Each structure stands twice: as C-alpha cells, then as structure tokens.
Amino acid sequence: MGGDRGSATVLGVAWLVVFALLTSLGVQVGGAVVVRHEVEGAADLAALAAAAHLADGVGPACDRARWVVERAGKRLIGCAASGWEVEVDVEGIVPLFGAVSVRTRAGPAEG
Numbered sequence: 001m002g003g004d005r006g007s008a009t010v011l012g013v014a015w016l017v018v019f020a021l022l023t024s025l026g027v028q029v030g031g032a033v034v035v036r037h038e039v040e041g042a043a044d045l046a047a048l049a050a051a052a053h054l055a056d057g058v059g060p061a062c063d064r065a066r067w068v069v070e071r072a073g074k075r076l077i078g079c080a081a082s083g084w085e086v087e088v089d090v091e092g093i094v095p096l097f098g099a100v101s102v103r104t105r106a107g108p109a110e111g
Contacts, residue, residue, distance in 0.1 A: 032094045039092035039102045042072035047106035050079060050086040061086060077101060084108050 050065035062079035065088050069076040078089035085107030091099050 028096055032097050032100075035092050035094045036100050036102075038072065039074055039090055039100055040104070042069050042074045042092070043088055043090035043102040043104040044106075045072070046076065046079075046088045046090060047086055047104045050081075050088060051084070051106040051108075054081060054084060054086060062088075078103075 046065035046068040049068045050061040053061040053064045058081045065079050066076045069090050074090050074092045077091045080087050087105040089103045091101040094100050
C-alpha cells in the first residue's frame, strides 16, 4: 500500500500540464482565426476603396487600397484592375503559424 502514496498528486499535476497545453493551443488557434478575419476585412475594404477611386486611374486606386490596408496594420501584396473591377491581395502575420493572405475583388454590380 505504501507504493501508491503521492500518485494522485503526480497524476493531478500531469492533468494540469495537459490542460494548460491544450488551452494554450486553443488560444493560438483562436488568435489565428481572428487574424484571418482581420485580413479578410482589410482586403474587402481595400478592394471597395480601390473600386471607388478607379475613375482616377489604376495608380490612385491602388494607392487608396494600400492606404486602407496599412491603416488596418496589414500589407498589400498585389493590386490590379481589369476594366471596372479591382483585385487586391492582402497579407497578415499570424504568430506561430506564419503569413496568411487573402485575395478579393470589387467592382460594379452586374445585371
């Protein structure tokens, strides 16, 4: 009977370590999801801003997209126009996971 003495403490500490690791992983994954949504929002807003300024030319439209993306704390990695449609690529950094990029476009409604 003396051999089991203290085993509950060791088991309890092991469970606490496992719980802490799983909680930490959950927080990191949740943070990655939040950053992904932020990048998507910045890309959507940048595409809309660029489309609104497309009448001024592709350069000014992409400059406006860059301004919007920089205010969101992200990085514009691409901007192109085809007719009255603008496509932008935006990148953000997710700690521990690396970069996440989103491509979106905006233009007049069809139809």
